Amino acid sequence: MQMSRSCRGISFKTQALYATVFLARYPDLFFRFISLYNSLMKIVLVGTSCYILYLMRYKYRLTHDPAIDTFKVEYLVAPCFILSLIFNYRYTILEILWSFSIFLESVAIFPQLSMLQRTGEAGMVTTHYVVALGAYRAFQNLSWIHRYEAHGIFEPIRIVTGVVQTVLYLIFFYIYFTRVDSSQCDEKQNEEKQNEEKQNEEKQNEEKQSEEKISEKSAPSQEQV
Numbered sequence: 001m002q003m004s005r006s007c008r009g010i011s012f013k014t015q016a017l018y019a020t021v022f023l024a025r026y027p028d029l030f031f032r033f034i035s036l037y038n039s040l041m042k043i044v045l046v047g048t049s050c051y052i053l054y055l056m057r058y059k060y061r062l063t064h065d066p067a068i069d070t071f072k073v074e075y076l077v078a079p080c081f082i083l084s085l086i087f088n089y090r091y092t093i094l095e096i097l098w099s100f101s102i103f104l105e106s107v108a109i110f111p112q113l114s115m116l117q118r119t120g121e122a123g124m125v126t127t128h129y130v131v132a133l134g135a136y137r138a139f140q141n142l143s144w145i146h147r148y149e150a151h152g153i154f155e156p157i158r159i160v161t162g163v164v165q166t167v168l169y170l171i172f173f174y175i176y177f178t179r180v181d182s183s184q185c186d187e188k189q190n191e192e193k194q195n196e197e198k199q200n201e202e203k204q205n206e207e208k209q210s211e212e213k214i215s216e217k218s219a220p221s222q223e224q225v
Contacts, residue, residue, distance in 0.1 A: 001125055006063040007056045009126035011115045013073050015056060017108035019049040020077075025101035028094065068118055071111035080104040087157055099157060106161035106168070109133070113172050130176055137169050 001007055026042040033039060056064055084100035116126075144162065147153040 001052070001055055001060065004125050005060065006125060007060045008063045008065075009115075009119070010056065010064070010129055011069050011071070011112040012053070012056050012064060012066075013069055013071055013111035014108055014115075015049065015052050017073060017076065017104060017111070019046075019053055021101045021105045021108060022046045022049050024097045024104070027097060069111060069115055071114045073111065076107050076110060077104065080107065089157075102157055102161050106165040109165070109168050109172055113168065113175065116172070117175055126176075130173065133169060134173065137166060141166070 001010070022042075022045045026046060029039065029042045029046070080103035081100055083103045084096050087103075088095045088099040112129075140162065144158065
């Protein structure tokens with residue numbers, strides 16, 4: 001985003017949901033120390049998500065089109081909050097916030113999915129974003145496997161929401177690689193075709209000009225005869 005100086009193709013609402021996810025998941029950052037790695041990870045996740053919101057809202061605001069980022073996030077936030085009140089491991093504020101963040105994270109991709117499906121186009125920033133999302137989801141799945149095999153930790157809430165999130169990501173990637181890639185290939189082919197037609201037209205014009213010059217040279221000789 002910084003290199004391209006643009007946030008075109010990125011959903012501000014999806015980024016806002018991810019920032020909400022990390023803020024709801026890590027309130028203990030301010031009063032509980034587990035390890036240096038744990039604290040740094042939380043700071044990076046919260047800090048980068050909020051920084052991206054700042055870039056999109058202020059620095060690159062003119063490159064973002066709210067008219068195509070119209071998904072109603074309240075349809076996601078309200079059900080996730082209700083689910084967090086029903087499904088949690090302990091009925092405390094921190095546990096409810098943690099459950100809320102897990103449920104919300106599983107559907108946070110919806111605004112981006114809706115935006116991509118509506119426009120059917122993506123720039124370099126969106127391509128990098130897709131790769132980052134895929135890597136994030138893959139590492140989370142590997143983390144689940146490691147936690148289960150190494151420590152025997154099995155969390156039903158994480159598993160169910162993770163499956164939902166993985167399915168949504170697969171749908172997102174499918175739309176990206178079928179609609180966006182195909183449309184970009186079509187655009188590239190059309191551009192190549194137009195360039196080829198332009199080159200042929202220029203070549204024909206050059207040949208026509210050459211013929212006119214030859215006829216102009218031959219005209220005086222005919223007059224002399």
